[in-house]
Amino acid sequence: MKKLMNILSVAAIFGLVLFQSCETTELDLTKNPNRLSPDQASPDFLLNAIQEDFARMAHSLGDYAAQLTRIEQMSGRSYRVAFQPSNFDDEWEDAYTEIFTDINAMIPLAEEATFYQHIGMGQVLKAYTLATLVDMFGDIPYSEANLGVENFNPKLDAGADVYAAAQTLLDQAIVNFGLESERGPDFDFFYGGDADKWIKAANTLKMRLYMQTRLVDPSALDNFNAIVASGNYISDSADDFQFQWGSNAIQPDARHPYYADNYNASGGVEDYMSNSLMNYMNNNKDPRIRHYYYRQNQLTPGAGAPPALETLQCSLQESPAHYGADPTFCAVENGYWGRAHGNDEGTPPDGFLKTTYGVYPAGGKYDDSTFKGLGLGDGAGGAGITPLLLASSSDFLIAEAAMVANDPTAARAAVLSGVSKSVEKVMDFGTKDTSSDLTVGPVETDVTAHSALIAAAFDADAENGWNVLAQEFFTSLYGNGMDAYNFYRRTGYPTTAQPNLEVDPGGFMRSLFYPANFANNNKNVTQKAEITQQVFWDNNPASPAFPVAN
Numbered sequence: 187m188k189k190l191m192n193i194l195s196v197a198a199i200f201g202l203v204l205f206q207s208c209e210t211t212e213l214d215l216t217k218n219p220n221r222l223s224p225d226q227a228s229p230d231f232l233l234n235a236i237q238e239d240f241a242r243m244a245h246s247l248g249d250y251a252a253q254l255t256r257i258e259q260m261s262g263r264s265y266r267v268a269f270q271p272s273n274f275d276d277e278w279e280d281a282y283t284e285i286f287t288d289i290n291a292m293i294p295l296a297e298e299a300t301f302y303q304h305i306g307m308g309q310v311l312k313a314y315t316l317a318t319l320v321d322m323f324g325d326i327p328y329s330e331a332n333l334g335v336e337n338f339n340p341k342l343d344a345g346a347d348v349y350a351a352a353q354t355l356l357d358q359a360i361v362n363f364g365l366e367s368e369r370g371p372d373f374d375f376f377y378g379g380d381a382d383k384w385i386k387a388a389n390t391l392k393m394r395l396y397m398q399t400r401l402v403d404p405s406a407l408d409n410f411n412a413i414v415a416s417g418n419y420i421s422d423s424a425d426d427f428q429f430q431w432g433s434n435a436i437q438p439d440a441r442h443p444y445y446a447d448n449y450n451a452s453g454g455v456e457d458y459m460s461n462s463l464m465n466y467m468n469n470n471k472d473p474r475i476r477h478y479y480y481r482q483n484q485l486t487p488g489a490g491a492p493p494a495l496e497t498l499q500c501s502l503q504e505s506p507a508h509y510g511a512d513p514t515f516c517a518v519e520n521g522y523w524g525r526a527h528g529n530d531e532g533t534p535p536d537g538f539l540k541t542t543y544g545v546y547p548a549g550g551k552y553d554d555s556t557f558k559g560l561g562l563g564d565g566a567g568g569a570g571i572t573p574l575l576l577a578s579s580s581d582f583l584i585a586e587a588a589m590v591a592n593d594p595t596a597a598r599a600a601v602l603s604g605v606s607k608s609v610e611k612v613m614d615f616g617t618k619d620t621s622s623d624l625t626v627g628p629v630e631t632d633v634t635a636h637s638a639l640i641a642a643a644f645d646a647d648a649e650n651g652w653n654v655l656a657q658e659f660f661t662s663l664y665g666n667g668m669d670a671y672n673f674y675r676r677t678g679y680p681t682t683a684q685p686n687l688e689v690d691p692g693g694f695m696r697s698l699f700y701p702a703n704f705a706n707n708n709k710n711v712t713q714k715a716e717i718t719q720q721v722f723w724d725n726n727p728a729s730p731a732f733p734v735a736n
Contacts, residue, residue, distance in 0.1 A: 252667025433567030441568025453537025693729030
């Protein structure tokens with residue numbers, strides 16, 4: 187069982203490693219005066235900072251990906267304006283100024299001290315970050331990055347070359363985890379110092395990268411299947427690669443970012459839940475829905491309650507023509523109050539009415555049908571997780587490989603295995619909220635019935651199971667949508683996704699604009715003309731024809 191840091195320990199360590207970042211107009215390669223310089227730092231202090239900065243970066247980019255794939259609600263009526271280049275400045279700075287700079291400073295110190303596990307951890311986190319940046323932005327600086335005053339204008343490296351560098355880092359990390367270290371890290375927020383689990387995480391990330399490149403690399407699936415055959419990857423939820431947040435609210439705020447934004451004196455003012463995902467789960471009687479979402483109100487205006495202009499304007503409107511009779515453009519039955527994909531209306535006084543994040547993964551409140559407005563400290567106090575590489579995700583990738591190999595029987599079995607692992611993990615998470623009545627909700631017969639429903643849906647799917655594979659994969663990824671965004675561009679599924687509220691939202695976002703600070707101040711970089719520019723592993727038809735569901 188993975189060793190989890192207790193809340194007080196997490197808060198204390200965050201206090202040591204949270205340093206305020208300075209603004210920069212360069213590629214974020216300038217020194218932050220508030221951070222330790224290499225001659226002042228120890229490998230442990232640097233590794234602590236690396237882990238926390240990595241978690242925040244991964245959460246933020248995973249949230250953008252989740253919005254694009256309907257796991258979270260996206261408010262842009264047009265994909266081109268949904269996210270602005272300036273939106274990504276902080277994540278870019280986290281990667282280049284904090285994570286890469288600190289890893290580069292830590293490794294020589296760790297080598298001198300023979301702290302090989304420190305090195306391996308840094309290499310895995312760097313590989314994950316590099317691959318994520320490529321997946322989101324395309325070509326990025328690598329070979330000339332982080333050179334300080336030697337080069338403030340690094341060129342872009344081809345995404346394929348950066349991917350190759352990430353694979354090399356993972357191979358090196360696996361070697362380092364096999365060496366005898368003088369000692370392990372003081373604090374490992376992921377695996378509590380278990381090198382064997384880190385090796386599984388490294389191999390699982392390699393699997394993900396191989397699956398990503400299967401459209402452009404004929405050997406990718408063979409390499410993927412070789413790791414699966416070895417068994418040395420994340421196949422058990424006890425080995426899941428995830429970051430554990432705490433419940434400390436101030437000095438520093440160690441809570442899950444979703445919790446910090448939505449459990450406060452004004453209620454859930456920051457985010458709207460995705461009508462698309464809530465409707466899918468509600469219709470399928472998904473046993474995870476009470477863990478994912480907390481309903482602050484029993485009925486939604488226009489869906490069980492009278493329309494209400496002040497709090498839910500769309501409850502007085504007709505469904506758009508391209509939605510047909512689908513009411514989820516505005517509301518979902520049974521009190522699931524969110525917003526549709528592309529709804530960009532303002533914020534009415536609904537902070538204590540609309541549905542908000544539940545106990546999984548945000549560390550909020552389990553929905554035990556108490557239907558009350560939530561605030562600071564409710565539920566699990568923010569002690570949630572950011573999921574990164576899960577055993578359930580391994581199963582869904584194995585299902586994809588089987589579908590490509592024209593083996594729907596094996597794919598169906600892998601999908602059901604992934605669903606089972608996800609459901610068990612999420613339901614076990616409910617115990618983190620000791621304030622709620624967990625007996626209100628699904629029992630074992632509900633879990634069995636849900637699995638049977640998914641199996642039947644797979645068999646009946648007009649796309650031979652692809653839509654069900656995609657929808658269930660996406661549902662399991664609640665808390666981090668990176669794998670969903672990649673899958674969507676790689677396959678075009680699900681074709682059943684909720685459409686954008688705008689009838690013609692433009693071409694789908696195949697990659698993000700470069701961050702404003704980076705593009706505006708690096709003379710070797712030109713901002714992308716369009717978001718329809720595809721990353722190197724995405725050789726599917728161009729937008730707007732693909733993906734099918736815009």
